[in-house]
Structure formats: structure tokens, C-alpha cells
Amino acid sequence: xxxxxxxxxxxxxxxxxxxxxxxxxxxxxxxxxxxxxxxxxxxxxxxxxxxxxxxxxxxxxxxxxxxxxxxxxxxxxxxxxxxxxxxxxxxxxxxxxxxxxxxxxxxxxxxxxxxxxxxxxxxxxxxxxxxxxxxxxxxxxxxxxxxxxxxxxxxxxxxxxxxxxxxxxxxxxxxxxxxxxxxxxxxxxxxxxxxxxxxxxxxxxxxxxxxxxxxxxxxxxxxxxxxxxxxx
Numbered sequence: 001x002x003x004x005x006x007x008x009x010x011x012x013x014x015x016x017x018x019x020x021x022x023x024x025x026x027x028x029x030x031x032x033x034x035x036x037x038x039x040x041x042x043x044x045x046x047x048x049x050x051x052x053x054x055x056x057x058x059x060x061x062x063x064x065x066x067x068x069x070x071x072x073x074x075x076x077x078x079x080x081x082x083x084x085x086x087x088x089x090x091x092x093x094x095x096x097x098x099x100x101x102x103x104x105x106x107x108x109x110x111x112x113x114x115x116x117x118x119x120x121x122x123x124x125x126x127x128x129x130x131x132x133x134x135x136x137x138x139x140x141x142x143x144x145x146x147x148x149x150x151x152x153x154x155x156x157x158x159x160x161x162x163x164x165x166x167x168x169x170x171x172x173x174x175x176x177x178x179x180x181x182x183x184x185x186x187x188x189x190x191x192x193x194x195x196x197x198x199x200x201x202x203x204x205x206x207x208x209x210x211x212x213x214x215x216x217x218x219x220x221x222x223x224x225x226x227x228x229x230x231x232x
Contacts, residue, residue, distance in 0.1 A: 035063040035111040037119040038071060038093070043107070047127040048137070048167040052101045054129075057094045061111035061119060068114040075099070075107045079124065079141065080225075102131020104140055128167045138220035139166040139173055142212040145196075147229045153202060154232055161197045162224070164214045171216040179210040185226065204231050 041057040043049055056073060063069055070091050077083040085105075086097050089112070099105060106126050111119040126140050145161035147153055164173055177190035177198050190198050192215070202208070208231070212224045 032115045033064040034117045035061045035119050038109045040125050043127040045125040046165045049129050052129040053098045058109045136218045137167050139214040139222045141222045142224040151229045159199045174215050176213040181206050185209045202231050
């Protein structure tokens with residue numbers, strides 16, 4: 001009898017110490033969260049840089065998990081960052097980079113945590129490096145505002161909108177606008193206009209393309225990329 005009591009006691013002890021296979025599901029580790037997006041400090045937007053060796057600087061990002069943060073800095077010769085001249089990763093919020101003289105550049109930064117999760121890229125700043133003997137700088141290429149690239153329009157008219165800048169702040173910018181159906185806009189619909197918008201008529205079930213040429217009045221000009229949209 002004592003033997004049976006002893007076995008029963010041992011069984012209860014084993015069961016109470018977790019011997020049962022009916023335990024709960026393990027708690028998964030917390031989900032990693034991306035760091036915040038850094039903001040640019042220098043070079044500022046539309047800056048004419050006297051030197052071509054620059055100290056790029058940005059504000060620090062924060063990480064909700066307390067992870068260590070590094071930064072990826074990109075510098076390119078075009079707004080779409082298809083012509084990248086520098087991609088560097090640093091642990092500080094500054095980096096010295098050498099550039100060519102007399103060139104328009106674009107730069108941006110993103111933060112990356114120690115688990116390789118990154119923030120979005122910062123906004124993009126554009127700037128020029130001063131060239132030897134350059135008295136006039138061509139404008140920056142125009143930037144699309146509306147209609148959105150590859151969007152579908154349901155109206156009979158639409159307003160084409162863009163922005164453009166020039167480091168020569170005394171220059172008055174004018175615009176030639178090309179707009180037509182198809183993939184290559186060759187029909188000029190506006191010449192030397194000062195406004196950065198133009199209303200155009202549309203036909204249903206068409207694909208439209210358009211571009212803007214920016215001129216500074218001193219012989220400098222920048223040809224924008226081709227933008228497209230369609231009608232339903």
C-alpha cells in the first residue's frame with residue numbers, strides 16, 4: 001500500500017512541475033521597428049557650394065527599440081538617383097565627400113538599425129558646386145507636381161504643374177512646354193511662359209506625354225524628363 005501511495009505522490013509532483021505536454025504556446029519575440037527618418041542639414045536645398053569638398057550633415061534618427069543606428073548617404077547627379085556618385089554608410093551624422101566642380105548634385109540619407117531594418121529616405125536636397133570661371137549656372141531640371149506620374153485622369157481638362165529652381169537667384173526663369181499623345185512629346189504648346197502650370201484639354205482613352213524646358217534668360221537651360229499619364 002505504501003508503495004502505491006509513494007508512486008502517486010511522485011506522479012503529482014512531476015505533473016505540477018510541468019511534466020504535462022499541455023503547456024502554452026511560447027511568446028514570440030517583439031517585432032523589430034524601423035528607426036525614424038533623418039532630416040538633412042547641409043548642404044541646404046538650392047545651395048551654391050563654393051568648395052567641392054563638402055561636409056554633409058544631417059539630424060540623428062531615433063530607434064524605438066534602442067538599436068544601434070547607422071546611416072546610408074547617397075549623392076547623385078540626377079533627381080531619380082540613377083547616376084549615383086557616392087553611396088557610403090557611416091555611424092555618425094556627418095561625412096566629408098569630394099565632388100566635381102560645376103555640377104548639379106542631389107543627396108539624401110536613410111537610417112538603418114542593427115537588425116538591418118531601415119527608415120524611408122529623407123527628403124532630397126539639390127545643390128551646385130561652383131565651377132572655375134562659371135558666371136552663370138543652368139537651372140535645376142523641373143520637378144513634377146501634377147498630374148501624378150502614370151496616373152489616370154477622368155476629366156476633360158487637366159492642369160500640368162511643375163517647380164524649378166536656380167542657384168542664380170537673380171535669374172528669371174521661363175518655360176517651354178511640350179505636350180501631346182504618345183510616348184514622345186514634340187508639339188510645343190507654350191513658349192517662354194513664366195507660370196509653372198498650364199491647362200490642357202484631354203480626350204478619353206489616350207496616353208499623354210509632356211516635358212518642360214527651363215530657361216534662365218542667360219543662355220542656360222535644363223530639359224526635364226518625359227512625364228506620362230492617361231485618360232479613361
